[in-house]
Amino acid sequence: MQLHDLIIEDAILMELGVKSKLEAITELTESLSRSGRLIKKEEALSSLLAREQAQTTGLGDGIAIPHTCTSAVHQPIIAFGRSSEGIDFASIDRKLVNFVFLILSPKSSTELHLKILARIGHLLKTEGFINGLLNAQSKIGVLEVLKEYESSLGEIEPPDDLPSVCVAGAGNGGLAMASHLSLLGCKVNLFNRSPERLLAIQTNGGINVTGEINGFAKLNVVTSDPQEALEKTDLVMIVTPATAHYTLANLLGPYLTDGQVVVLNPGRTGGALEFTETLRRIGVKTYPFIAEAETLLYACRITNPAQVKIFSIKNSVPLATIPAYHIPDVLPSIKKVLPQFTPGDNVLKTSLNNIGSVFHPALTILNTAWIEERHGDFEYYHEGASPSVAKILQEIDAERVSVAEALGIKVSTAREWLYLAYGAAGNDLYSAMQANTGYSGIKAPNTLDHRYITEEIPTSLVPMASLGDQLGVPVPTIKAIIHLANILHRRNYWAEGRTVERLGLAGLSVQQIRRLVEEGKLT
């Protein structure tokens, strides 16, 4: 990572037409906001001003570096402004300011932030740099000057205490996760089973990311060799369809090491259990922590072979480990880069809080003809979830909640979850779904050959139904949906899916299941 990777081109202002510190900071912040780089503009501004109040960032010699760590950004970003007249920044040498570097880093990236400040400090002392900036004729010119003077300095070394990460999966989520972590300073290895998917990224030397995260994300290693991918990494982020977890456990298992943290993003239902059970079966003798996230952190889409767009990043994603008591040990290191992760109790909770399982398969299957005849051209969560469809979703939800209750676990109902996740309130599931403006404009899938069925049935509904059967909880509606999916796709999702056998739970009592989840073993 270098400064010119972090500077936002739209936020290079060649002539700041203002005189005061407040105006200058406001205008640069506005330009970052207009370029879509700020989650919360007011928070960024008030945090910058609070920092100024503590001590001015007017360093003297016509330079000011207003800066702060704030939850208003997801990655470090820089705005740059010039003023030929000069701005009163209350500098220590009382001179007017001609150059402003405005730097925002995520709240959790305090050490990286210091390294960025140090790099700017170094450049400002380098002969010719300031003159170079003064004479630059355009935005591109400013970037060229930065590149020139940084070339001999190499990369800004990421702080030692950031986790090294292997991201497994080069689909939408994998590229989003890999580029986000890279732009936060992590050393990132990207793994994908089939090498074809990696070609464009290898050629490109990294990933171009746009949206809530923006920039060019360099990668340490891009490979389809599992051993190379995992080498010297602390954190393994698996970001694939959950149907691939079983294969990945077989592929990666032999190279996992003690204390390495494997996170399934997300686990759907029983991901961490299936992964753990698979490692046991293939005889892995090391002691990695297997974790699952309740949902994927990103809404994102690949826009080109080496390019991904991140539409949004969730505020809070519960994460649970096996053994469960290690959550507080594992989280601090992850939160250094992804503070969005929160403790998720245990993997029964994250697995049974899988709300997608309530919505997606039934919502898709019950709209089969509409999807096939009109290629999904209707509002999926609003028109597709008509009052009667919502009744069926509510039944599926009740069965899911009952399976959890049989394990002594309380999970949110789908209706409650709509409020917790989106602030959408309603007296029943139907009205809460209709009240969720976040669903507006989301069209139905345009085909039935969609992960809402091919992924969610075997990795969400099958494990719930199988657990229900073992625990004596009636799950007739979930089974009906699985049955319909089997017919639609002429497959046997029961055989492919995560039954209690695949999860390593067959024949276990409630006590034993809870013990396995808490401690990773039965005795």
Next chain:
Amino acid sequence: MQLHDLIIEDAILMELGVKSKLEAITELTESLSRSGRLIKKEEALSSLLAREQAQTTGLGDGIAIPHTCTSAVHQPIIAFGRSSEGIDFASIDRKLVNFVFLILSPKSSTELHLKILARIGHLLKTEGFINGLLNAQSKIGVLEVLKEYESSLGEIEPPDDLPSVCVAGAGNGGLAMASHLSLLGCKVNLFNRSPERLLAIQTNGGINVTGEINGFAKLNVVTSDPQEALEKTDLVMIVTPATAHYTLANLLGPYLTDGQVVVLNPGRTGGALEFTETLRRIGVKTYPFIAEAETLLYACRITNPAQVKIFSIKNSVPLATIPAYHIPDVLPSIKKVLPQFTPGDNVLKTSLNNIGSVFHPALTILNTAWIEERHGDFEYYHEGASPSVAKILQEIDAERVSVAEALGIKVSTAREWLYLAYGAAGNDLYSAMQANTGYSGIKAPNTLDHRYITEEIPTSLVPMASLGDQLGVPVPTIKAIIHLANILHRRNYWAEGRTVERLGLAGLSVQQIRRLVEEGKLT
């Protein structure tokens, strides 16, 4: 329990001026609703009509018994109507109906419901009974006839599978719980440490209960002898201030038996842990399950020494046991009478979900002068929680959530809880509290010598602060409130309260604490 205990005097209609079944059922349901006996009128009505659709309850000989089990009532209730002209009930003998007994029982009380139907059937076959009803001149007259013909039959025997209960505590909550369970058919022993409190109830032979539950609740034993109180009971409902739990563990402990379920209503923070640790210290060798409820089921108040008014009954109260994996074993038996209880994961969850601790102590202490000078004559949760007070509540809440996170447990924030419990939505705690219409009209306490401090500080904030200290989580705001309470009351709440030592958690690792909670022991 006898029929005349269940019949609602305001719902005895001496002359039903209607001709059709639908009108008769509607009018009797209306009369029950007007008397305040129905939680949801429409639900009762639709459930009754669905039952009629399955098969008419016009039994012939001018008698009809419309009836159903429904969540519209909290106890079995009966309405009675006469019609001299006769009502077309589609009876099996096609005769018009002159007497209607309308019976509603709680959804969970199906067996008791059958016994009530059987008792009516028995009476209808008894010579003279129908003539007695026909000639009764008044509501009192109807009740007299019932009493006369039932006298030789004795009590309706409660179903064998209902739990026998000891209710410990003869305060507001204890009397509410005892009378509710009695009117659901349970054999109830009432225990209170000081015998004075019991005198009026012993003289009265039971408890008069009004409000959402209504009637005269007979009790099996009313005693201050712990051995007598616990004898042959399956379920021990402790309904006292949490500060009494420690003493009760010492008093009741020696008489607890294997498999007996002790429920603290509520446990506040660490109730079940403290109870368990106290039993261990005094050397109890039996194996009861110790459980805690997240909150008290009732809003209620004693109105006279042997009389209690139940204002409302909560829909859903999480309950967790030690060992936690026994929740699904323990709940079904409790749910036969109190279906409001739901699984609460484990006692760390119920203890740290203690939202009262966030609101009450700080809300009271920060309004000290207003309470003392104006005797609490202001809206406690609305005016008392001004924007700045709410900021402090939010800090306390954040500290509570952090303590839970250090144990790997996710708890609802107070803001989220306001929606889950009351449907009150808002962007921050202040606006969510203001949005909660359920708080309207609730005045502040009129004294500082109130359980919001004397109970909540030692049994809620002290255990949270003590856990925070042990886990290295900063809890400065909680400690500040405890400190202020110590000054206000010239007491040392730290010494009185539930520190990690009292909870049996001192020096334990996160893994050990979770193991203790899951399995009730460390190895």
